[in-house]
Structure formats: C-alpha cells, structure tokens
Amino acid sequence: MKILVTGGAGFIGTNFIRMMVLNHREHKIINLDKLTYAGNTDNLSDLVDYPNYSFYVGDICQPDHVEPVITGVDAVVHFAAESHVDRSIQDAAPFVITNIFGTQLLLDFAREARVSRFIYVSSDQIGGSLLPGIYLRENSPASPNNPYAASKAASEHLVYAAYHIHQFPSIVARLSSCYGPYQYPEKLIPLVIANALEFKPLPVYGDGLHVRDWLFADDACKAIYQLLLKGRIGQIYNVGARMEKTNLEVIKRILKLLDRPEKLITFVTDRPGHDRRYAVDPGKIERELSWRPQTEFEEGLRKTIDWYLRNIEWLADTRSSSYREYYESLYSSRFAVEPTKPEF
Ligand SMILES: NC(=O)c1ccc[n+]([C@@H]2O[C@H](COP(=O)([O-])OP(=O)(O)OC[C@H]3O[C@@H](n4cnc5c(N)ncnc54)[C@H](O)[C@@H]3O)[C@@H](O)[C@H]2O)c1
Structure with missing residues (x-):
C-alpha cells in the first residue's frame, strides 16, 4: 500500500512511521507534516534514505500542499493535529483550524483521490469526564469539555458524515492517553522525566488524582495498523490499555525509577475545567481484531x-x-499560589 501519514513528525506519528518503514517494508510511507513546534525532523532523519519513505513539509489546511501528495495513495492515516489541551485553553483558534477545517479538507481530497482506507486518529477526551466504573463506548455520546476535545469530537463527526453520505471508507481509532519515546515534553510523562532529571519541581495540577488510561505508543501504532488492514469501514474503535492510573501514581513511579525524591512534587492550581477521569472500553477492537496491548505500564x-x-x-x-x-x-x-493538598 502507498500510505499518506499526516503529522508524522509528531509523537505518535513518528512511532507509527518508524514501525512501518522499518518493519513493514512492503508499504510505501509518505509523511506530510507542517512542522509546528510539536513536529521534529530529527525523529525520522535516519529514515530519509529508505526507499519506502518520503517526507514533505506541508499544511493539511492548504489545498496546494495536500493535493500533490495525496494523488495516487491507497490509504491515509491522519494524525496531524494541535494536540495539547492547555494550549487550546490559551488559544482555541489553531485547534479549530487544523483539527476541524484541516480534517475536512483532507477528507475531501482523500475522497477525490479514491483512497481505500482513511484512519482518523481521535482521542478518548471526546467523551468528557467519566465517573468511576463508567467507560466510554463507541456509541456513547460525545461530551467534550475543552477546545481540544471539542475539535476532536467535531472531526470525528465529519469523518462519520463522509462515510454516511458518500460511503467513504473511513475508520476512527479513538486512543486513550499515550506515552513513549519522542513525546514532546509539555505532556505529563516526558515533562516529569525532564524536570526530575534536573531536580526541578514537578508541577502537578490540583490534587493530582486525575485518572488516565495509559497506552504505550507502540501498542497504539499496532492497533492503528490492524485497523488499516482489517477494521470495518464506518466504524469507531476505542483503543485503550485498561491501565488506569492517577497522575500522582504515574509521577511517583517515575521518581522511583529515576531515584529522585518525592519532595519535587509541587501541587499547582488546577487546569480550568480539568476532566477528572477518561477511560475507554476497548472491548470492540479486542473482540473483532484480537488486538491487545503488549506492554505493561x-x-x-x-x-x-x-x-x-x-x-x-x-x-x-x-x-x-x-x-x-x-x-x-x-x-x-x-507556582506562585498556595499549593493544594492532595486527598488520599
Ligand atoms: N498523545 C496522546 O496521548 C493522544 C491520545 C489520543 C489521541 N491523540 C491524537 O493522535 C494524534 C497525534 O498526537 P500526538 O500526540 O502525536 O501529537 P503531536 O502534537 O506530538 O504531533 C502533531 C503533529 O502534527 C503536525 N501538525 C500540526 N498541525 C499540522 C497541519 N496543519 N498540517 C500538517 N501537520 C500538522 C505537527 O507538526 C506534529 O508533527 C493527534 O490527532 C491527537 O489528537 C493523541
């Protein structure tokens, strides 16, 4: 297959492209990335001489950047996005532009190019904050609480509309929180590793008891590849690891592994509207594709x-x-405010 990957110079895109180019040489990978602050060409610099890899700097919101690279491709894996919640709270406009408008533009060109598969990489955040014991299912209503999540929910709907109206062969891969190599250090795990290495304070929002389901990037990429090969079109698939942890648990594990003191933990004012818990039910992909995460937390x-x-x-x-x-x-x-005490 000739596969167009958008956002391949970012965190998950890099892991996906490395897996495909190195382990699945029967496919040809074309990477289209705008190289925002989150994109890094160093991530893939050792692949430039591989015959099954090519890279284009370009914006999914620009028709003249998309058209030349999408013509003749068999499939699209669409990662490109503005992806950080805090930035979306500071300024939502780029999220609306790239995540919603950019996705629609890509859908239009992909339809014109008659691609046979289009994987849209979405987020468990579209379901909003869930009470303990409740899991987001594929047919649960979207209930996003921040501009990032709202933009991902909107584009999930656009992807579905393309299928519903045009029988466009799209699939939504809805991932839980990912971690692993190449993640930009504004996100929790790399931020904690980076600060802890330098004995810097570790800013922890609120009481630190927010829960996420942690999915290793390698496992997410394998799920996306399975969906590309065998997923049913028009479907959403939740991809989660059933690995729920509070932020504090995650941070304490990292400190232990790095042999750093817990006194680096510094509670700071919570993110406004911070969702307490995300958790997906990954039963559908487990049943239909026998996918399971391979990596314990x-x-x-x-x-x-x-x-x-x-x-x-x-x-x-x-x-x-x-x-x-x-x-x-x-x-x-x-950091200037009185730290919030955690409740245990
Ligand atoms: N990281 C997670 O935990 C997680 C969880 C669920 C879903 N997702 C989704 O997975 C996808 C990838 O996430 P990530 O963490 O790798 O993101 P990232 O921020 O690390 O990378 C995004 C990439 O997209 C590129 N990009 C941004 N705007 C672009 C544009 N207009 N045109 C072309 N390229 C553009 C950036 O340069 C960057 O390389 C996103 O769609 C995100 O919403 C991520």
Whole structure:
C-alpha cells in the first residue's frame, strides 16, 4: 500500500512511521507534516534514505500542499493535529483550524483521490469526564469539555458524515492517553522525566488524582495498523490499555525509577475545567481484531525513561527557548499560589 501519514513528525506519528518503514517494508510511507513546534525532523532523519519513505513539509489546511501528495495513495492515516489541551485553553483558534477545517479538507481530497482506507486518529477526551466504573463506548455520546476535545469530537463527526453520505471508507481509532519515546515534553510523562532529571519541581495540577488510561505508543501504532488492514469501514474503535492510573501514581513511579525524591512534587492550581477521569472500553477492537496491548505500564515506563536517558540531546533541543517561553507562560503564575493538598 502507498500510505499518506499526516503529522508524522509528531509523537505518535513518528512511532507509527518508524514501525512501518522499518518493519513493514512492503508499504510505501509518505509523511506530510507542517512542522509546528510539536513536529521534529530529527525523529525520522535516519529514515530519509529508505526507499519506502518520503517526507514533505506541508499544511493539511492548504489545498496546494495536500493535493500533490495525496494523488495516487491507497490509504491515509491522519494524525496531524494541535494536540495539547492547555494550549487550546490559551488559544482555541489553531485547534479549530487544523483539527476541524484541516480534517475536512483532507477528507475531501482523500475522497477525490479514491483512497481505500482513511484512519482518523481521535482521542478518548471526546467523551468528557467519566465517573468511576463508567467507560466510554463507541456509541456513547460525545461530551467534550475543552477546545481540544471539542475539535476532536467535531472531526470525528465529519469523518462519520463522509462515510454516511458518500460511503467513504473511513475508520476512527479513538486512543486513550499515550506515552513513549519522542513525546514532546509539555505532556505529563516526558515533562516529569525532564524536570526530575534536573531536580526541578514537578508541577502537578490540583490534587493530582486525575485518572488516565495509559497506552504505550507502540501498542497504539499496532492497533492503528490492524485497523488499516482489517477494521470495518464506518466504524469507531476505542483503543485503550485498561491501565488506569492517577497522575500522582504515574509521577511517583517515575521518581522511583529515576531515584529522585518525592519532595519535587509541587501541587499547582488546577487546569480550568480539568476532566477528572477518561477511560475507554476497548472491548470492540479486542473482540473483532484480537488486538491487545503488549506492554505493561511498568515496562512501558522503563522503556520510555531509557529512551529519554539515551536521547538527552533530543530533550535539550526540544526544550528550546520557545518551549521555555511556553512553560513560563503556563506555570509561572501557578507556582506562585498556595499549593493544594492532595486527598488520599
Ligand atoms: N498523545 C496522546 O496521548 C493522544 C491520545 C489520543 C489521541 N491523540 C491524537 O493522535 C494524534 C497525534 O498526537 P500526538 O500526540 O502525536 O501529537 P503531536 O502534537 O506530538 O504531533 C502533531 C503533529 O502534527 C503536525 N501538525 C500540526 N498541525 C499540522 C497541519 N496543519 N498540517 C500538517 N501537520 C500538522 C505537527 O507538526 C506534529 O508533527 C493527534 O490527532 C491527537 O489528537 C493523541
């Protein structure tokens, strides 16, 4: 298959492309990425001479960037997005533009190019905050609570509409929280690893008891590949690891593995409207495709930490001046307030 991957220079896209180019050489991968702050060409620089890989810098919102690369492809795996909730709270406009408008534009061109599969990579956040014991199912109503989640929900609906109206061969892969190598250090796990390595305070929102289902990136990529080969068109598939942990549990595990003191944990003012718990029911993909995550949380965390330790330069380059500016803008006022005590 000739596969167009959007957003391949970001976190999950990088893991997906590396898996495909290195382990599935029968496919040809074309990567289209705008290289926003979250995209990094170093991630894939060792693949440039592979005959089954090509890279184009381009914006999914620009027809003249999309048309030349989508013509003649068999499938699209669409990762490209603005992906960070805190940034969406600071400024929602880029999320509406890339995640909603960009997805629609890509759908239109993919339909014209008569692709045979279109995988849209969505998020468990579309379901909003769930009470303990409740799981987001594929047919649960969308109930997003922040601009990022709202933009992902909107584009899920657009992807479904293309199927419903035009029988367009789309599939939604709805992932839970992913972690692993190459994740930009604004997200919880790499941020904690990066700060802990330097004995810097670890900002923890609110009481730190927000729950996420942690899915190792490798496992997410294998699920997406299975969906590309065998998923039913017009369907949504939840992809989760049944690995629910509070943020505090995650942070304490990282501190233990890095041999750093828990006193680095610093409670800061919570994110406004912070969803308490996300959790998907991945039963459908387990039943239909026999997909199961292969990586236990502890093992995935060790692999992730090992990767960041072996790639200290990547981490340093990524935490450039623009990262520092953003980090300051987000956390400087929050550190100033009285820390919230955790409830156990
Ligand atoms: N990371 C997670 O935990 C998670 C969980 C569920 C779903 N998702 C979804 O998976 C996808 C990938 O997430 P990620 O964490 O790898 O994101 P990321 O922010 O690390 O990477 C996004 C990539 O998209 C590129 N991009 C952004 N705007 C673009 C545009 N207009 N045109 C072309 N490229 C553009 C960026 O340059 C970057 O390389 C996203 O759609 C996200 O919503 C992520």
